[in-house]
Amino acid sequence: MIRSTRLRIAVASLVGIACLWSLTARLTVEAADEPKLDRRVLPIPEPIPKPILQLDARNAQAPPRFAVTAPKNAPNVVLVLLDDMGFGQVGTFGGPVPTPTLDRLAQGGLRYNHFHVAALCSPTRVALLTGRNHHSANAGAVMDVATAFPGYTGVRPNRIAPMAEVLRLNGYCTGAFGKYHETPPWEVSPSGPTDHWPTRSGFDKFYGFIGGETNQFAPLIYDGLAKVEAPHDPNYHFTTDMTNQAISWARFQKSLTPDKPFFLYYAPGATHAPHHVPKSWVDRYRGKFDGGWDKLREETLKRQIALGVVPPGTKLAPKPKDIRDWDTLSADEKKLFARQMEVFAAFTEHTDHEVGRLVKAIEDLDQLENTLFIYIAGDNGSSPEGGLVGVFNEMSFFNGVPETVADQLKRLSEWGGPTAYPHFAAGWAVACNAPFSYGKQVASKFGGNRNGMVMHWPKRIRAKGEVRTQFHHVIDICPTILESAGIPQPTSVNGTVQHPIEGVSMVYTFDDAQAPSRRTTQYFEIAGNRGIYHDGWFAGTVHRAPWEAKPRATLENDIWELYDLRNDYSQANDLAAKNPDKLKELQALFLKEAAKYQVLPIDDRSVERLDPALAGRPDLMAGRKQLTVYEGMVGIAENAFINLKNRAFRISAELELPNANASGVVIAQGGRFAGWSLYCDAGKATYTYNWLGRELYSVTTPTPLPKGNVTLTVDFVPDSVQRGAGGKATLSVNGKPVAEGRIAKTVSNLFSPDETVDVGVDDATPVTEAYRQGDNRFTGTIRKIRIEIK
Incomplete structure (x- = not known):
């Protein structure tokens, strides 16, 4: 009797398992043909195999192979993010430097002229690749100055899975090339942990550098987790090398798995310091910036209005008072500064050229038609971190040792080459961010947080050469890519319930230039420089400029400004004195958003935070x-x-x-x-x-x-x-x-x-x-x- 009962239970269990397997397998097969599989829990679980009772394999039928594939017709995605590049720097947005690759993509797609970033590299990059605000992902600053406070630890939590991991678990090949400044510095060693390295953050392939910057002629490169021996070729340049690697990887994917889409993240170190570029590119700019930064701002604004990337009637935002008028400079200062900009312009054009080689390679693979190509011209505005006169060796800046104009002139012929590690003067950064003011680190000004962006996808975006004016933020890129791929935002990834994506998809802008913006509120904060956007208004404060040794006031006593962006595209007309009630309303909203997204408490310390003991972060x-x-x-x-x-x-x-x-x-x-x-x-x-x-x-x-x-x-x-x-x-x-x-x-x-x-x-x-x-x-x-x- 006991044996009989046990037998019936065993048979019933086998039947139940078989039914479950049959249902799961049917759903899996259907998912391959029609994407009905539930993709909200990742990884998608494998079906339980049906018990096979036949003794001889020749008499048995193998079950369908389980494989997760991307949704049908999902596009390839190429995400280009350049470094320290201003809105008014590139020709596509009215700047002085020709960017033919960005031009081509813009003419075949869309330009976005109200696109915003976090005003600093690591925060922008984490927000871009997760769809969450940078403080939500604990990236309130660059990882090198992380602290112990939530929002600033430098460690992305498991509840915020990277977009690359979501795409990979949905059937994409994933590769990252260039800069990856998202790994906590105490984890950058062979002892690990390596959880926050690119190849443990959703990327199958990584070729690039881990820190905030690298020498373009002698970089510190990793291939996956392995350090690559530094090249010793006089013709070597890292941007060219990483482009070769990216092209090779894309070819491999489409050669071996032609039906599998890829996600390619292309993030050069350019145009971040050191400003390194082959001399042949520099020579073509000789003499082109002798007119100075004030003239350059004026000329850029004229071009921007003519191109339609800024509204008619836009005015130049006031230049920071510390940036001297070009006409008051000495002959030596003009000579030095002009050369600085010649090198920087060449660096910009050289970078766009390398992106162009990537575009051409994808086109040669017959993949450009169904590739969502997103080209973001800067993770923040152009950088004023070179100070008021620039530096021949950026280590001078990091160590608080100023360089004089005379010091730099002695080695002017080396500027941009392998014996220099240079950064230009802040006046050029402000000019490259025209029509806005300030630049990198200043999250309260569009010179720091607004960058040009282009989307190109011939198979889906029918509009050609148009401008989109909806207000958006870098956290909106992730949901845009997921919607374009037909992939839902996951609720659980690798066993961890996910914090909701905070960005909103921009797909609605593809077909409707007049659609109301779906982002109505966005806070900004970097090292005490902070601001808030809401329904066409912006309030913010400059707590400390990058060239200033200490803050202008305590956080409680900062002076805030107010702008009506509906009538003031460039933040040229401060209305704080005329409309104090609106200012108070926005200040209160900032504090509400700051509490919601882990912005508080604000830490405005500077070089002190390079010391782990003072900052309160782990130290190996x-x-x-x-x-x-x-x-x-x-x-x-x-x-x-x-x-x-x-x-x-x-x-x-x-x-x-x-x-x-x-x-x-x-x-x-x-x-x-x-x-x-x-x-x-x-x-x-x-x-x-x-x-x-x-x-x-x-x-x-x-x-x-x-x-x-x-x-x-x-x-x-x-x-x-x-x-x-x-x-x-x-x-x-x-x-x-x-x-x-x-x-x-x-x-x-x-x-x-x-x-x-x-x-x-x-x-x-x-x-x-x-x-x-x-x-x-x-x-x-x-x-x-x-x-x-x-």
């Missing part, structure tokens, strides 16, 4: 006084290495030398623009300190190191506790001091955002020209190197 080296590294450990990011700045330290290297003629680098940090290196040449050991590419201090042993086992030690003792203080360096061999010298100045904040610590070699650019780039590996054996903080 937190509390450690010593670190041991070994031969072959290369590419260690500054955030993953023990901090030797502003303190006494010892570096002790245990070496084995086959002879008394050792050469090459034992250990180095940074490179040509700031850093230090311990190396050998003809047997003699040298410790060289490179202070911001301006001054080199070296201490060298008087005789070659002996053959055999050798302990080589560097001791540094600073003069004082003052940041950037000089001090004395002593070299010892096998415990005996043999040489000492003075290091007059030291780097206080940052050696490099992209150059690393390398053991046994100095990769990328060399700390000193005493050894060659690409040919400086140590000829002996490095047993270990111990670094100690005293």
